[in-house]
Amino acid sequence: MAQAAAVPKKKVDGVPEKLHVWPYLVRLEFLCAIVTIVALAVWSILIDAPLEEAANPTKTPNPSKAPWYFLGLQDILVYFDPWFAGVVAPVLIIVGLMLIPYLDVNPKGNGYYTYHERKAAIWIYCFGFLVLWIALIIMGVFLRGPGWNLFMPWQYWDPHKVVALTSVDLPYAFGVRTYNGALLFGGVVIMGYFAIGTAVYFFLERKALKSVGFVRMFIKIQLLLIMVGIVIKIVLRLGFNIKYVWVTPWFNI
Amino acid sequence: MASNSPKIPNIAELMDKIKSGKIFSEIAKEITESQVWTSAFRHGYADTPRNRVLQIASNVWLHLHPVKMHRHALRIKFTWCMGGITFLLFLSTVVTGVILMFYYRPVGEYAYYDMKYLQYDVPFGMLMRNMHRWAAHAMVITVWLHMFRVFLTGSYKPPREFNWVIGVFLVTFTLLLSFTGYLLPWDQLAMWAVTVGTNMARATPFLGNEGPFAEFVGATPRYDARSLLIGGSVVGPPALLRFYVLHCIFIPLIAGALMIVHFWRIRKDGGISGPL
Numbered sequence: 001m002a003q004a005a006a007v008p009k010k011k012v013d014g015v016p017e018k019l020h021v022w023p024y025l026v027r028l029e030f031l032c033a034i035v036t037i038v039a040l041a042v043w044s045i046l047i048d049a050p051l052e053e054a055a056n057p058t059k060t061p062n063p064s065k066a067p068w069y070f071l072g073l074q075d076i077l078v079y080f081d082p083w084f085a086g087v088v089a090p091v092l093i094i095v096g097l098m099l100i101p102y103l104d105v106n107p108k109g110n111g112y113y114t115y116h117e118r119k120a121a122i123w124i125y126c127f128g129f130l131v132l133w134i135a136l137i138i139m140g141v142f143l144r145g146p147g148w149n150l151f152m153p154w155q156y157w158d159p160h161k162v163v164a165l166t167s168v169d170l171p172y173a174f175g176v177r178t179y180n181g182a183l184l185f186g187g188v189v190i191m192g193y194f195a196i197g198t199a200v201y202f203f204l205e206r207k208a209l210k211s212v213g214f215v216r217m218f219i220k221i222q223l224l225l226i227m228v229g230i231v232i233k234i235v236l237r238l239g240f241n242i243k244y245v246w247v248t249p250w251f252n253i
Numbered sequence: 254m255a256s257n258s259p260k261i262p263n264i265a266e267l268m269d270k271i272k273s274g275k276i277f278s279e280i281a282k283e284i285t286e287s288q289v290w291t292s293a294f295r296h297g298y299a300d301t302p303r304n305r306v307l308q309i310a311s312n313v314w315l316h317l318h319p320v321k322m323h324r325h326a327l328r329i330k331f332t333w334c335m336g337g338i339t340f341l342l343f344l345s346t347v348v349t350g351v352i353l354m355f356y357y358r359p360v361g362e363y364a365y366y367d368m369k370y371l372q373y374d375v376p377f378g379m380l381m382r383n384m385h386r387w388a389a390h391a392m393v394i395t396v397w398l399h400m401f402r403v404f405l406t407g408s409y410k411p412p413r414e415f416n417w418v419i420g421v422f423l424v425t426f427t428l429l430l431s432f433t434g435y436l437l438p439w440d441q442l443a444m445w446a447v448t449v450g451t452n453m454a455r456a457t458p459f460l461g462n463e464g465p466f467a468e469f470v471g472a473t474p475r476y477d478a479r480s481l482l483i484g485g486s487v488v489g490p491p492a493l494l495r496f497y498v499l500h501c502i503f504i505p506l507i508a509g510a511l512m513i514v515h516f517w518r519i520r521k522d523g524g525i526s527g528p529l
Binding site for chain 2 (some may be wrong): 017024029068082111
């Protein structure tokens with residue numbers, strides 16, 4: 001992260017605070033445009049866009065991958081059902097991003113780089129963008145092979161790799177064996193997670209309630225709990241072989 | 254040329270001129286005072302504050318800029334130049350995309366063979382296709398970096414909240430533009446990537462036939478969110494046509510309109526953000 005107050009390296013004493021856009025900005029834009037276009041042209045001359053054999057609905061490739069920029073979402077399909085990973089999660093990402101200016105009421109750090117004046121905001125965004133988005137994309141592009149199984153770069157993409165499906169649902173792992181019992185158990189866990197998370201947040205930030213406002217804080221903590229919940233679900237699946245937390249007749253989480 | 258008598262150049266003198274930068278103004282003088290130059294250009298450009306303002310204010314392409322700006326906003330370290338590069342890449346895809354449209358038919362029987370034709374028979378067809386595809390991929394990356402930069406500088410804070418919201422729409426439309434274009438080559442890569450992507454729509458709560466609560470709405474494989482998107486129950490020729498229209502007309506128009514608002518709001522919200 002850059003420092004809070006930009007310390008100019010060059011001498012700028014003589015330079016006025018406001019400069020003419022012509023020539024100072026226009027020449028910069030012109031240079032940037034030339035560099036970009038040259039880079040694009042060279043890239044296009046050197047590397048051809050891929051074109052595989054003609055589309056064939058009877059021949060499914062393994063693995064079938066979405067375009068690379070959606071592979072983060074395709075990767076959380078391992079941990080969530082499509083209604084969440086493919087529909088609700090992207091909608092929450094878009095809506096959550098749009099809400100950022102209305103949820104982050106910290107007036108500091110407006111128009112300059114700073115880490116110390118807005119640590120939480122920087123951490124949350126960097127975690128969401130660099131880990132949950134970029135790292136999952138890199139994993140999806142390079143490490144996911146046939147059957148969407150995980151392969152290290154030096155491993156052969158064996159389409160017949162056998163991975164034992166030993167995962168169980170959370171209520172089962174806790175010894176709940178009846179269907180209705182599992183339904184109740186899962187519901188309590190999910191609801192309890194959001195209720196306790198919200199309560200703890202409101203207790204810790206009780207002094208901010210007056211200045212920030214209830215609605216703002218409530219939406220903020222729900223979005224954060226969903227984001228953390230995704231991480232928890234990934235850990236539960238990879239570390240403890242848990243498939244679903246809550247199984248209902250209509251949806252599974 | 255000026256009527257100077259030929260002089261043997263003194264190396265030390267010449268080096269001095271190069272080091273001090275005087276050499277450039279001398280070369281410029283030689284050129285602009287030559288007969289060829291003066292015959293073409295009737296008068297020079299006087300670098301006065303008034304002319305600097307007029308260059309921006311009376312030029313239709315440049316007048317989106319303010320005539321003056323804060324010094325800090327010029328620094329590449331601050332802006333990363335990513336917003337401008339994203340827009341330039343968008344323009345590149347428009348230009349190359351229009352050229353590709355002359356040769357490509359979004360019809361199941363023709364699309365793939367038009368791609369082959371473009372690559373092997375059309376002069377510069379392969380280059381146009383490469384530039385279109387790589388610019389689209391690069392645009393996805395630069396728009397994310399632009400968003401990252403805007404977040405790190407806190408530029409979404411008042412008074413720029415709404416421009417951030419428009420920006421999020423633009424990020425979404427950039428991805429959708431790239432995704433709809435992904436199907437058009439009509440090869441295995443395209444068809445199955447879009448199959449994977451659009452399969453998600455059938456899990457939409459209420460509106461997808463496999464989504465939660467679909468039974469209360471009556472969604473079926475032939476009548477749900479996914480079939481609306483691809484015009485059938487599998488990715489076939491109707492999907493190709495739909496994605497083509499979305500890719501070439503619908504999304505570019507909406508994204509273009511939002512870009513106009515996005516750029517206009519930068520000016521109205523007080524220019525590029527900076528320390529107050």
